[in-house]
Every structure is written in structure tokens, then in C-alpha cells.
Amino acid sequence: MLIVANWKAYVEDIRKAKSLLATSKKLARTSDITIVLAPPVPFLGVLAANNKSKIAFAAQDVSATTGGAQTGEATAQAYAAAGATYVIIGHSERRALGETNAIIAEKLAHALAHGLTPILCVGEHERDGEGRYLAYVREEITLALEPLTAKERSQVIVAYEPLWAIGKTAADAIESNDLAEMTLYIRKVLAELLPGKSSRHSFVLYGGSVEPGNIRALAADSGVEGFLIGHATIDPFTFSALVKQLT
Ligand code: PGA
Numbered sequence: 667m668l669i670v671a672n673w674k675a676y677v678e679d680i681r682k683a684k685s686l687l688a689t690s691k692k693l694a695r696t697s698d699i700t701i702v703l704a705p706p707v708p709f710l711g712v713l714a715a716n717n718k719s720k721i722a723f724a725a726q727d728v729s730a731t732t733g734g735a736q737t738g739e740a741t742a743q744a745y746a747a748a749g750a751t752y753v754i755i756g757h758s759e760r761r762a763l764g765e766t767n768a769i770i771a772e773k774l775a776h777a778l779a780h781g782l783t784p785i786l787c788v789g790e791h792e793r794d795g796e797g798r799y800l801a802y803v804r805e806e807i808t809l810a811l812e813p814l815t816a817k818e819r820s821q822v823i824v825a826y827e828p829l830w831a832i833g834k835t836a837a838d839a840i841e842s843n844d845l846a847e848m849t850l851y852i853r854k855v856l857a858e859l860l861p862g863k864s865s866r867h868s869f870v871l872y873g874g875s876v877e878p879g880n881i882r883a884l885a886a887d888s889g890v891e892g893f894l895i896g897h898a899t900i901d902p903f904t905f906s907a908l909v910k911q912l913t
Pocket of ligand 1: 672827831832833834873874875876894895896897898
């Protein structure tokens with residue numbers, strides 16, 4: 667199982683960031699969960715420096731191009747140099763700021779070209795009775811992956827994060843049977859984009875109000891290989907409880 671801790675902008679203090687890293691290292695030593703930390707940009711390089719633990723690091727976003735005169739941007743090359751091996755791309759909080767599927771496709775290619783494993787976030791705003799949300803998610807995946815080569819496509823991790831479930835509580839998250847259905851659907855879409863490859867080869871995560879109270883049920887029969895988790899990862903006790911539920 668993979669747990670990606672998306673600290674978003676919740677962590678604003680290096681001491682807090684270091685204490686979360688220490689907790690994560692302890693958890694990584696005593697479980698076989700792969701923990702990936704996605705700290706805010708100013709902390710990533712500090713935390714990842716001389717990293718000898720099993721912890722991996724992710725950027726929360728990446729620029730769509732190589733370096734140049736782009737104030738405020740950080741490229742995949744710079745993130746890789748700072749110690750990141752993963753990058754979250756197309757998070758709904760970035761899409762809400764105007765990121766389009768075309769930009770997301772460019773970011774995926776850019777990240778892959780510099781050796782980062784992209785975690786592509788997709789998910790509908792709301793669930794309608796007619797299943798239009800399925801077409802919505804299909805389109806997000808297809809538009810992001812179509813411009814890539816087959817090899818590149820196979821390296822992308824898909825995180826299903828329905829917007830209606832993000833940043834709430836366990837009671838508002840998806841039910842595990844609904845997640846199982848969605849995981850299957852996403853694998854089918856990925857299999858169409860990866861001809862000749864079994865859909866079992868694709869890695870699917872879930873995100874949206876995963877907490878210690880629901881992670882075990884969500885992991886049990888849903889078919890996901892892990893979780894992308896926000897608010898429940900920024901308190902050491904809650905984060906420990908989350909990881910322990912899976913071990
Ligand atoms: P949440 O966020 O766990 O706070 O719902 C998940 C995410 O947005 O990645």
C-alpha cells in the first residue's frame with residue numbers, strides 16, 4: 667500500500683515539518699506501507715536532504731516547461747534535484763485556479779522526462795443519477811494521457827479524488843462499494859489507453875476525507891493500491907493512527 671501525505675499549505679513551520687518527518691520515518695520502519703510526503707515547496711529540499719529512510723517525497727505541483735524566465739515556477743528538474751521522486755499533477759485545488767487538461771498533459775510529460783512519477787488527480791464535482799460523472803472522469807484521464815507515449819502512460823499513477831469528498835470528514839467520504847465500482851471503471855479506461863497491457867498494471871489511489879475511521883474499510887475491498895490524504899496527515903497522532911489501521 668502507498669500513502670501519499672499531501673500537506674497542502676497546512677504546514678507552515680519547519681519544526682512541524684521535521685516532526686512529521688520523524689513520525690513518518692518511525693512508521694516506515696515498523697510497517698511495509700510506502701509513505702510519500704508532499705510538503706510545501708520551501709520545506710521539500712530541507713526534509714529530503716540526505717534522506718536514507720524509506721520515505722519518498724513528492725512535489726505538490728510542477729511547472730509545465732523547462733527552466734527559464736518564469737517567476738514563481740519550479741520545474742521537474744529542480745524538484746528532482748531537491749529529492750522528489752513523485753509529483754502530484756492536476757489536483758482539484760490547482761484545476762480550480764485555471765489548470766486545464768491540456769496543461770496537465772504537458773506537466774505529465776515534463777515530469778516523466780525528468781524521472782518523476784506523476785500522480786494524476788481526477789474526480790467529478792458531483793454525482794448525478796445518470797452516470798455522467800463516469801464520462802467526466804473518463805475525459806479527464808483520456809485528455810491527460812492521450813498525448814503521452816504508451817510507456818509514459820503506464821508510469822502514471824491515477825488518484826481518484828471526487829471533489830465532493832475532499833476536505834470533509836470520514837462520514838462524507840465515498841462508500842467502499844462505490845469506490846470499488848469506480849476503481850474498476852478507472853482500470854477499464856486505463857486498459858483502453860494501454861493496449862496490450864493488463865489493467866492490473868495500473869496503479870489507482872483514492873483521496874477525499876480519508877481518516878483513521880474509514881481507511882481500513884476503504885482499503886478492504888475497493889481495489890485501490892493506496893491513498894492520497896490531506897488533512898489527516900498533518901497531525902502526528904492522526905497520521906500514525908491512519909498508517910496503523912493498514913498494518
Ligand atoms: P483531504 O484531501 O484528505 O483533506 O480530503 C485530500 C486531497 O485533496 O488530496
